[in-house]
Amino acid sequence: MEKIDPVTIFGSERSDQVDFEIAFTALVVTIVLSVPINDFGYSLLKALVISLSGLTLLRKMAVSNQHASSKPVLRWSMPFIQAITLVATVHIFLEAGAVLTDQFSMPISPVLIASPLIPLFVLGVFGFHEKVTKDASLYIALLSHNTSKRAEEAELFGLTEGLDDWFLDQAGLFVTFSNSENIPAELAWLEHRVDSKASPPLIKLFAVGASGYALVWLLIVWVFGSTALNLIFLFFIFFTKYPIQFWYSRFGLARFTSERSGWVDALVILLGLLAANLTILSRYG
Numbered sequence: 001m002e003k004i005d006p007v008t009i010f011g012s013e014r015s016d017q018v019d020f021e022i023a024f025t026a027l028v029v030t031i032v033l034s035v036p037i038n039d040f041g042y043s044l045l046k047a048l049v050i051s052l053s054g055l056t057l058l059r060k061m062a063v064s065n066q067h068a069s070s071k072p073v074l075r076w077s078m079p080f081i082q083a084i085t086l087v088a089t090v091h092i093f094l095e096a097g098a099v100l101t102d103q104f105s106m107p108i109s110p111v112l113i114a115s116p117l118i119p120l121f122v123l124g125v126f127g128f129h130e131k132v133t134k135d136a137s138l139y140i141a142l143l144s145h146n147t148s149k150r151a152e153e154a155e156l157f158g159l160t161e162g163l164d165d166w167f168l169d170q171a172g173l174f175v176t177f178s179n180s181e182n183i184p185a186e187l188a189w190l191e192h193r194v195d196s197k198a199s200p201p202l203i204k205l206f207a208v209g210a211s212g213y214a215l216v217w218l219l220i221v222w223v224f225g226s227t228a229l230n231l232i233f234l235f236f237i238f239f240t241k242y243p244i245q246f247w248y249s250r251f252g253l254a255r256f257t258s259e260r261s262g263w264v265d266a267l268v269i270l271l272g273l274l275a276a277n278l279t280i281l282s283r284y285g
Contacts, residue, residue, distance in 0.1 A: 003146045004186045006249075006256060009138060018060045020251040025052040025081070028088050035095055045091065045279035048084045055081050059253065078254050079264060083271030085244050090236045091280050093117050111232060111284050118239050125243035130179055137178035139250055141187050144171035146256060163205070165198035213238065216270045224277040233281060237272040241265075 032049045035042070055077050062073035097113030100106065106113075130136040148167035154160050172190035175183060183191070217234050221227050248254035 003149045004142055006142060008186055009142050009184050010135070010250065012251065014063050014253065017251060017253045018056070018063050021056045021059060021081075021248065021253060022053075024247060024252070025049075025056050025085070028085055029053060031092055032088050039283075041279045041282060045087065045275075048275060048279065049088050052081060052084055063253070074253055075255075078248070079267050079271060082241065082244055082248060082254070082268045083275055085248075086237050086240050086268070086272040087275045087279065089240050089244065090114070090118070090233070090276065093121070093236075094280065094284065109284060111229075114236065115232075118236055122239050122243055125246065129246075130177075134179045134181065135250065136246075137174040138180050138183065138187065139246060141171045141174035141178065141190065143256055144168070144174065145187065145190065161200060162196075162198040163200040165196035166200050166202075168193065169195050169198060212266055213269060216266055216273065219270070220273045220277065224281075226277070226281060229281060229284060230273060230277070233273060233276050234269070237269055237276070241268060241272075 029049045029052060033046060059070075059074060059077055062068075062070035093114040094110045096117065097110030100113050101108060101110055126136045129139075144167045148164045148171065151160050151167055152164040154163075168190065171187070172193045172195070175187050175191045213234065217230060220230050224230065245254065249256050
């Protein structure tokens, strides 16, 4: 079983993908710059989101250039783009929380208001795309299919036995749930695949993944302090990264999670927490 090229499922042209990145980052920049706050941290956040425009322009030039490979630029710029976008998105929800607390004179932190809004945002994004563009389930099915191939080749403390079949089971489940009017043949066969009933040690695998994020959190806390607030922001960034990664990999030029090295997600979270501490986190401490 070979990995499926996302282009065969979604058929996007590279020029269209980089145009999406430019339009999307322009939207993020516009929203952040529209907030009338001028303290040092927020000024730094504005500078970071403005740099998004420069990074996407650089990616546009790399894709348009016929004399050198665009892969290095595309590979190394995306973690920074995602991290800055994550912090900007979290900030937007915190500002929404601040507006609500001021509007209704609620004596609670905007962080508490944002806490339910961010998970609802994640569900809303995928629900919207499945209902309107009808591609969210296909995206997750493709991601699960390709992750199955990676799990087949992986060695992780002996915990990956049966993991490839489990991911294929999930891929078939999401193909079944899909509202797409035209399911590509590369994924359609999964709908009729017999469930393997595979049961890999998911709790142990979760513990391994959680320990990686815990190390990132401990590193940030060691440098900046704010133990509880950094933990909350870790969860905010963790949840928000799913719709952001979906947009950048489905419509932009970011690689699918299954195509990246495992350390990239940890790097994005680390950069996101670092940027949050340098910009907005102190306002809510």
